Amino acid sequence: QKRILITGGAGFLGSHLVDRLMLLGHQVTVLDNFFTGAKTTVSHWIGHPNFELVRHDVVNPYMTECDQIYHLACPASPPHYQYNSIKTVKTSFLGTLNMLGLAKRTKARFLIASTSEVYGDPEVHPQTEEYWGNVNPIGPRACYDEGKRVAETLTYGYQNQNNVDVRVVRIFNTYGPRMNPFDGRVVSNFIVQALKGEDLTVYGDGKQTRSFQFVHDLVDGMILLMNSDETRPTNVGSSDEFTIGEFAELVREIVEKVQEEDGSKPAKQCKVIYKPIPVDDPKQRRADTSRAKESLGWETRWSVRMGLEEMVRYYKAKLDEGN
Amino acid sequence: QKRILITGGAGFLGSHLVDRLMLLGHQVTVLDNFFTGAKTTVSHWIGHPNFELVRHDVVNPYMTECDQIYHLACPASPPHYQYNSIKTVKTSFLGTLNMLGLAKRTKARFLIASTSEVYGDPEVHPQTEEYWGNVNPIGPRACYDEGKRVAETLTYGYQNQNNVDVRVVRIFNTYGPRMNPFDGRVVSNFIVQALKGEDLTVYGDGKQTRSFQFVHDLVDGMILLMNSDETRPTNVGSSDEFTIGEFAELVREIVEKVQEEDGSKPAKQCKVIYKPIPVDDPKQRRADTSRAKESLGWETRWSVRMGLEEMVRYYKAKLDEGN
Numbered sequence: 001q002k003r004i005l006i007t008g009g010a011g012f013l014g015s016h017l018v019d020r021l022m023l024l025g026h027q028v029t030v031l032d033n034f035f036t037g038a039k040t041t042v043s044h045w046i047g048h049p050n051f052e053l054v055r056h057d058v059v060n061p062y063m064t065e066c067d068q069i070y071h072l073a074c075p076a077s078p079p080h081y082q083y084n085s086i087k088t089v090k091t092s093f094l095g096t097l098n099m100l101g102l103a104k105r106t107k108a109r110f111l112i113a114s115t116s117e118v119y120g121d122p123e124v125h126p127q128t129e130e131y132w133g134n135v136n137p138i139g140p141r142a143c144y145d146e147g148k149r150v151a152e153t154l155t156y157g158y159q160n161q162n163n164v165d166v167r168v169v170r171i172f173n174t175y176g177p178r179m180n181p182f183d184g185r186v187v188s189n190f191i192v193q194a195l196k197g198e199d200l201t202v203y204g205d206g207k208q209t210r211s212f213q214f215v216h217d218l219v220d221g222m223i224l225l226m227n228s229d230e231t232r233p234t235n236v237g238s239s240d241e242f243t244i245g246e247f248a249e250l251v252r253e254i255v256e257k258v259q260e261e262d263g264s265k266p267a268k269q270c271k272v273i274y275k276p277i278p279v280d281d282p283k284q285r286r287a288d289t290s291r292a293k294e295s296l297g298w299e300t301r302w303s304v305r306m307g308l309e310e311m312v313r314y315y316k317a318k319l320d321e322g323n
Numbered sequence: 324q325k326r327i328l329i330t331g332g333a334g335f336l337g338s339h340l341v342d343r344l345m346l347l348g349h350q351v352t353v354l355d356n357f358f359t360g361a362k363t364t365v366s367h368w369i370g371h372p373n374f375e376l377v378r379h380d381v382v383n384p385y386m387t388e389c390d391q392i393y394h395l396a397c398p399a400s401p402p403h404y405q406y407n408s409i410k411t412v413k414t415s416f417l418g419t420l421n422m423l424g425l426a427k428r429t430k431a432r433f434l435i436a437s438t439s440e441v442y443g444d445p446e447v448h449p450q451t452e453e454y455w456g457n458v459n460p461i462g463p464r465a466c467y468d469e470g471k472r473v474a475e476t477l478t479y480g481y482q483n484q485n486n487v488d489v490r491v492v493r494i495f496n497t498y499g500p501r502m503n504p505f506d507g508r509v510v511s512n513f514i515v516q517a518l519k520g521e522d523l524t525v526y527g528d529g530k531q532t533r534s535f536q537f538v539h540d541l542v543d544g545m546i547l548l549m550n551s552d553e554t555r556p557t558n559v560g561s562s563d564e565f566t567i568g569e570f571a572e573l574v575r576e577i578v579e580k581v582q583e584e585d586g587s588k589p590a591k592q593c594k595v596i597y598k599p600i601p602v603d604d605p606k607q608r609r610a611d612t613s614r615a616k617e618s619l620g621w622e623t624r625w626s627v628r629m630g631l632e633e634m635v636r637y638y639k640a641k642l643d644e645g646n
């Protein structure tokens with residue numbers, strides 16, 4: 001049994017990590033300011049003797065004693081992180097600095113949730129950890145991308161200078177239940193649109209690509225990495241690449257299948273419509289996960305089809321409750 | 324007459340900027356923690372009613388009233404900025420944050436001394452401001468390069484969110500009198516070595532390139548930019564490109580010429596020797612300065628030969644004093 005601190009633990013990824021670590025019998029403390037997360041994502045643990053939920057903004061120092069820190073606090077969806085770009089870059093820099101300071105004082109092992117966005121709009125495909133990236137330092141995504149890059153810089157600074165025991169996971173697009181249905185990311189947008197019978201909004205010509213992993217695979221990878229000896233940055237993501245146009249079709253198909261099974265299939269099919277592409281939107285992205293495979297023995301277990309079906313059922317139940 | 328704040332004003336570039344702005348009749352306040360700078364670089368102004376020197380570390384907030392801020396505080400030479408990499412990235416991030424906060428409160432115009440290092444080891448040559456760069460986020464230069472990149476991100480964040488009036492100069496390699504002779508940069512190293520009759524240390528095979536501008540040209544550019552309407556990042560640097568091997572020959576030749584004129588030429592010529600190349604050392608660098616030319620009417624006025632001669636005489640006088 002370990003004392004584990006999870007920043008951003010009330011968010012989408014964080015809450016799944018909490019579930020897994022609680023089930024493994026650890027003592028878990030969550031720090032969250034509830035900017036994009038919500039108490040409801042972890043409310044099932046409130047009252048459990050091993051669980052604690054603290055309202056705290058990581059830009060401010062925090063003291064506690066612990067053995068491991070999973071540092072996830074940071075808005076992750078473009079509309080959220082662009083809402084207050086100064087705050088985003090402060091969260092990334094100061095939040096990471098404070099948690100590294102805490103790790104140094106307590107000798108806790110520190111894992112940061114970095115991102116495939118450190119590769120920006122990549123010119124190397126698929127992306128290996130050796131690739132230095134192609135990021136616009138002053139564009140609308142910079143607060144997030146450069147914030148994460150400099151957070152990695154700080155992390156290895158603490159490793160080299162203060163012997164902090166660090167792990168860096170570069171997370172590729174991840175989806176699953178509890179993703180905020182209104183956070184503007186593509187998977188939640190498409191599913192909610194399809195379930196409501198609205199048009200699916202593809203940005204640009206839909207030829208840009210992404211690879212989507214199901215949240216349980218990611219949580220596997222994070223826990224494996226934390227408890228491994230791999231201290232280099234490690235990609236965790238899917239290598240199953242879709243164009244966004246294809247992906248819209250797939251979501252529509254799976255939503256229809258689920259609706260058919262439930263006897264709730266509407267008469268008319270929803271359409272795919274095209275909207276302007278956001279500035280600096282990466283044109284391609286696919287994880288090279290050789291390192292995760294070699295160092296952690298990690299592999300994805302969920303196919304996109306299985307994962308999407310699970311998520312569609314979850315959102316459908318939520319929407320039905322709402323009615 | 325304006326109230327002008329210069330952070331890092333006791334450093335190499337800062338002290339030349341102080342000279343120029345003092346001669347123009349402004350009120351100048353210097354903030355410096357004397358990490359790589361020294362009081363002696365501005366001691367000739369101490370006691371002047373328009374001048375003030377404050378020992379202050381920019382990672383801490385600072386309050387004053389002013390009209391313009393030139394934000395230069397940051398170690399610039401690789402051995403110095405790698406000495407304490409955490410401190411370097413803190414100086415870059417927190418120093419810039421504090422000075423932007425000050426600019427926001429006072430409505431002062433804010434200029435940051437950024438760097439050609441935001442382009443890293445460039446794959447586009449020469450480098451225009453549109454190029455996004457090729458920087459290793461976790462290498463030994465990252466504390467400086469990523470620190471400056473995120474400082475630019477913050478700067479444009481304050482422009483967009485808080486209407487702070489910002490200027491960003493991306494400075495390419497600059498040399499001149501008052502460069503710390505022991506700061507490890509190539510121009511000071513070669514000149515001091517040649518003057519002492521020691522071997523000139525070329526790192527690697529000497530085929531990597533740089534373009535060197537004389538400090539007076541840079542100061543012209545910074546003052547022009549501060550007082551122009553150009554708010555985009557602007558390169559200021561030389562487009563006269565040398566391999567480091569060629570540059571060693573040039574320095575040796577100019578030192579010999581100066582020594583000959585002084586009647587102090589030693590019998591034996593100093594040699595060029597080769598040392599290991601530092602990790603991630605950029606292979607090529609040359610400024611595309613079309614923007615500075617169009618927006619500011621800026622052009623270099625000093626040839627490398629003229630500038631080097633001036634600097635050799637300065638160092639020679641210093642060394643002779645020392646004897």
Ligand SMILES: NC(=O)c1ccc[n+]([C@@H]2O[C@H](COP(=O)([O-])OP(=O)(O)OC[C@H]3O[C@@H](n4cnc5c(N)ncnc54)[C@H](O)[C@@H]3O)[C@@H](O)[C@H]2O)c1
Nearest residue numbers: 008010011012013033034035036037057058074076171174
């Ligand atoms: N989901 C993905 O596809 C993905 C991909 C790459 C990286 N990541 C990273 O994983 C982490 C979690 O992402 P997510 O998808 O769960 O996003 P999310 O927005 O659902 O969760 C982020 C959590 O951090 C909290 N938070 C934000 N700022 C905070 C602050 N200053 N102090 C304290 N708490 C704060 C939010 O309230 C929220 O609970 C983030 O660091 C993100 O950058 C996610």
Ligand SMILES: NC(=O)c1ccc[n+]([C@@H]2O[C@H](COP(=O)([O-])OP(=O)(O)OC[C@H]3O[C@@H](n4cnc5c(N)ncnc54)[C@H](O)[C@@H]3O)[C@@H](O)[C@H]2O)c1
Nearest residue numbers: 331333334335336356357358359360380381397399494497
């Ligand atoms: N000289 C170049 O070729 C070059 C090229 C690109 C960019 N720059 C930038 O120009 C600026 C000045 O460079 P320089 O060549 O004069 O270097 P320098 O080291 O001579 O000067 C830096 C000054 O900043 C001060 N300083 C450092 N950390 C500080 C802190 N935390 N608080 C207060 N003061 C601090 C130092 O004491 C020094 O006086 C730097 O921002 C550097 O990144 C220089």
Ligand SMILES: O=c1ccn([C@@H]2O[C@H](COP(=O)(O)OP(=O)(O)O)[C@@H](O)[C@H]2O)c(=O)[nH]1
Nearest residue numbers: 060061062063064097098099101102104105
């Ligand atoms: O238990 C701790 C220890 C440190 N810090 C913060 O972490 C940062 C970095 O701490 P460190 O000790 O590395 O450096 P310093 O305090 O010298 O900046 C500082 O802002 C501390 O306030 C924290 O939040 N919790």
Ligand SMILES: O=c1ccn([C@@H]2O[C@H](COP(=O)(O)OP(=O)(O)O)[C@@H](O)[C@H]2O)c(=O)[nH]1
Nearest residue numbers: 078184185186187189201202203208244281
């Ligand atoms: O309703 C939407 C939301 C997003 N996208 C596109 O889907 C891709 C993934 O977007 P998301 O915001 O989920 O993640 P990121 O761009 O950070 O990978 C991007 O190309 C978006 O432009 C889309 O076509 N429709």
Ligand SMILES: O=c1ccn([C@@H]2O[C@H](COP(=O)(O)OP(=O)(O)O)[C@@H](O)[C@H]2O)c(=O)[nH]1
Nearest residue numbers: 383384385386387420421422424425427428
């Ligand atoms: O005159 C000032 C005003 C602000 N700041 C610092 O600048 C930073 C950013 O200030 P801002 O007002 O933008 O944001 P805050 O973080 O205070 O909300 C903060 O650390 C302030 O302490 C400063 O050093 N001098």
Ligand SMILES: O=c1ccn([C@@H]2O[C@H](COP(=O)(O)OP(=O)(O)O)[C@@H](O)[C@H]2O)c(=O)[nH]1
Nearest residue numbers: 401507508509510512524525526531567604
């Ligand atoms: O004694 C020296 C110092 C530097 N360099 C090389 O000269 C170039 C410029 O180095 P400097 O540190 O002056 O600036 P920067 O690398 O930041 O451009 C780099 O390729 C260095 O490896 C060299 O050959 N000998």
